[in-house]
Amino acid sequence: MVQITADDWGLFQSLNQDPAVISLCFDEPSPEAIKESFESRLPAWNKSSDHWLCLTMTLAETGEKIGVTGFRMAEGKAEVGYLILPKYHGQGFGTESLKALxxxxxxxxxxxxxxxIVTEGNVSSEKVLTKSGFSLKEVVPDAYEIGGKLYADHIYSYESIALKQTV
Incomplete structure (x- = not known):
């Protein structure tokens, strides 16, 4: 995984427009919003950055880029996220990349x-999180709207082993 570059625009755009990717994540953003989101991820990242660290997932065998993963820092906590091209769903790439991240x-x-935070009904993303060591901490009913329908937010948390050993 490497940080996203300007050359990854096509991948990022596809991930943010494909209904099979975004249907349980968010409404399709406008082309301008996608471009703005993409460009906000291009600057070099460090732990004090306000923007997302966005890394491309690449197949080792072929070099094909198949998705993105990353996080943004908020109040000392990293909020993780990932999007994968539909033809690679269900093959373990989300879990593998999240564990590495x-x-x-x-x-x-x-x-x-x-x-x-996972939208109610996004069972695949919840499986990725639980396989990676996350635990469901809270369900917030009617917290997020997609396509005019309200969904609950499922809020997950993970504390690294290093922190668990010091507590």
Whole structure:
């Protein structure tokens, strides 16, 4: 995984427009909003950055980029997220990339606390989180609207082992 570059625009745009990717994440953003979101992720990232660290997922065998993963820092906690091209759904790439991201963030950046918010019904994303060590902490009813329908937010949390050992 490497930080997103200007060359990754096509991948980012596809991920943010494909109904199979976004249907349980968010309404399709405008082209301008997608471009703004993409450009906000391009500057070099460090732990005090306000923008998302956005990394591309790449197949080792072919070099094909298949999705993005990353996080943004808020109040000392890293909020994780990931989007994967539909033809790669269900093959374990989300879990593999999230575990690698957590390991890197914890060991190299000293980040110990992670969170994720998943829209009700996004069972695949919830499986990725639980396989990666996250626990469901809270369900907030009618918290998020997609396509004119209200969904509950499922709020997950993960504390790295280093933090657990010091508590």
């Amino acid at each position: 957590l390991k890197w963030a914890s060991e190299e950046q000293g980040i110990q606390s992670f969170g994720a």
